[in-house]
Amino acid sequence: MQKATTSTSSPILFTRGVPAQEALPTALMSECLQAVLAGPDGKTVLQYGHNGGYAPLRQLVAEQYQVAPDQVLIGNGSLHLQDLLTALLVKPGDVVFTEQPSYDRAIKTFRRRGAKVVGIPLDLDGIHLSALEEALTQYTPRFFYVIPDFQNPSGVTTSAEKRHALVQLAEKHGFWLLEDVPYRTLRYSGEQLPLLRDIQSTRVLTVSSYSKLISPGIRVGYIVGPREIIKPLTALAEETILAPVLPTQAAVFEFHQRGFFEQNLANLKQLYAPRLQATINAIKTYLPDIAFAEPEGGFFISVTLPRESNYQQLLSRAKEEGLMLTDGSAFFADFLSEQEAQAGANERFVRLPFCALTPDEITSGIQRLASLIQA
Template identity: 45%
Template sequence: MISQTIDFTRGVPAPESFPTEQMAECAAAVLAQGGQTEALQYGKSYGFLPLRAWLAERQGLSTEQVMLSNGSLQFIELLCQTLIQPNETIFVEQPTYDRTLTLLRRHRENVVSIPLESDGPDLDALEAAIQREVPKAFYIISDFQNPTGVTTSQAKREQIAAWAEQFGFWLIEDAPYRQLRYRGSAVPSLFDLAPARTLQLSSFSKLISPGTRVGTLMGDAAVLQQLAQFAEDTYIMPAQLNMAIVNEFCRRGYLEPQIERLKALYQPRLEAICTAVQNYLPATPYVEPDGGFFFSITLPEGVTSTMLRAQAADAGVRCSDGRGFFANPQDGERFLRLPFCALTPAEIDEGVRRLGEVVQAISPELSRV
């Protein structure tokens, strides 16, 4: 019996997933160069050139189309300081990544939510929103979305890419989970479909470790030049040593085996949460993902995330406030995100069992009101 508190609040990697021995080897190799290593000196605001070159070659791009930062979220801040002006209209999925919402609000952007369906954004709603006002950009997490777990279908991606090209708005494709597919086959990214209109964000946080703080941006060289100039005047450069270690990791051929190891570790956890929800919350609508870090459910009528969180805490389960993922918080009253990668299958089963008991305890109270 698991007695400890089970934490469903944050989408973090499992500690046992970190390739510590290989990272130590790579760090030692970088530092063995002594004072000759570029890793210990000031560098370019674009980021460590050898890693940019490795990424560019992998994607068939020029190095001017690749930029690095201290985590991919920093690029949202940089975009809000350069490409996007205050009060411009930005489309987001509903729900979407809460930290991006926070940054867009901080910069006083006009945020318009596009409802999310089980196979991606509602195209009728998106088309109607474009007809009302063409946005400056559409921020979209097309693979294993945070917070829902939804993957946008190829047909929807093709239509979204076509509209971006037709109407001239940017697609900000956030893709940190794209390589963590546990089922099925990959579909083309928006960057593949509309490279001239897409700025693709990603990160090594979910693949190697969050502590590396290495985010990536691929896209239009002119846009990246604006970002690089602003970055240089703000923080000079991202963390050069971290990028050099990640570069060594990639060039030694460690990344692909690491990704396969992550898939083997996380797929049973996805299966565990699917089974647990079916067993303990059988009448609850849910999104069943094919990869990534997140599973989500819609709580029954009359059960809000506020009610659930309070009683779940007493039962030893911590959950996020679902309202934080919605531009209009009241729309998220019954939404619950369940990150599963950092928990063992046994912890997942016990945590969902406790949540099921809490939901059952709340529902009879409501029926008597």
Template identity: 50%
Template sequence: MEGIDRAEIKLTRGIPATEAFPIEEIIACSEQVLRDHGKTLLQYQPAIGFPPLREEIASQAGVTTEQVVLSNGSIQLLAFLSETLLRPGDVALVERPTYDRTITTLRRAGAKVVGIPLEDDGVDIACLEAAVEEQHPRLLYLIPDFQNPTGVTTSLAKREAIVSLAREHDFVVVEDLPYRRLRYQGSDVPTLRDLDAERVIQLSSFSKLLSPGIRVGWMVAPVTIARRVTQIATDTYITPNMLGQGLAYEFLHEGKLEDNIARLRRLYAPRL
């Protein structure tokens, strides 16, 4: 039909706008980190990831470096985590709807995936309580900030209720935070890990903050779980994407990531 703008908007994935990529800064940071750490980044390295980047993330998260594991995107960490925590037939609870790759990943590990309906301020707590009582889950996976695909942010009251249920019924909470830094108004709500550092495992990545092409995600977890995930990573690929991790480190270390997040907010906020 004439007069219709045929520009494609893809709703199946959280795909960054190509104009969001800081290409000149990426070129500069890549050159600098290769000059400073090239021999390390181009060689086989431990699967747990580039030590300087782990130290930067640990410092920002207020945890020890031992608790931080890097990988080729957070979905790979979820796969390793599923292999670590789940056995065939275990129940994994998720928001309904949720990110489709999460469902695929959990099912591949043999889990029975059960969806909990979402409300405007997070999962329906009454439905969650009923599912926990009936299903005895091993884990609960959530995207509590700007949830994919709904955009919902879980309220503090519901976060506290979720953590309380996890303690009472002894299941693990996995919170995925790819969008948390892209807040355009209001104030941050404490993370689930802020409320219970032992019960909650945190995932995030640089895909939305820098570029999905660099393939760098991270996990913050208790040391025992971090070590088990690292062993699976070692057995899977020996060494992760060190060049991507080096680039992410340089952005963090030089303060360029914060500048880029501010630029992304200015770019995306008017599009809401």
């Protein structure tokens, strides 16, 4: 299909889920920051204050999620909000569930705050429900961290049925659902499914961010939930950081006001959709026997290599061939059972973030991967 790519060409980085460099809207952000600083809130965003986030943006997010502004906290990126939330909810030794695999930095965050993090296996259409029910006979987690749309790292989208089941189980067993939806808006095809909070919001905290939609460097993330959580979380955020960085939050509000958000989102979809398609095509071509979740959006596809493939020292062998991969085991929390641990899916798991690579790079990269794992 392509000409052979050797290790002398530039390395292909399947390592981090970052936006494409060409998608970062420097001119639009500059225009927004200028407007903010020349406008009536210019002094406000340079002063202390707004502990829950820049008030107009808080209001805007509240409208999007149909909640009151005091049910929204905007911080310096969603990861830090998750850190603070864990500090609020988790005592050392408490159990937190994640999907297995899940976002490596989230697993680390929960553990750093003292949680025992147990991974519930993920099927191609969302959580493995009988495994979850089994796990709930052993533990009642403080919260269950799920990424229902275009999951990081697997690319899995949770089906409507499983979303309903998750919400019912959370109500029944009394745990929080922490749904992380940074990729949700980046849907390249198909129909949107309801958020967990759309089904029933009493046990749901929703966290999201502008990192994938405008820029990661501005670090604007937010959490939406009931006041019983958002009020003490806002107090904890104030105690911890005093106030979030305000000029960038105000620029995000201005970005919406000027209609840049929709325009930028359309550009992102146009750029990323062919990259997703190239990834799907390359897997089907070069790794035809591997079942994988075919996402309709987001940043990630993943494959679990077959047991009989040659996956030993894959990272270092791939690096020699100019293919940079992330260690798959980082995406795995504690296994639910010894049996699962022995299955060793973590050692055979490969995440393929496709947004910051061209279709040609993607195709070459997956071709290289396929040749590396030939037994």
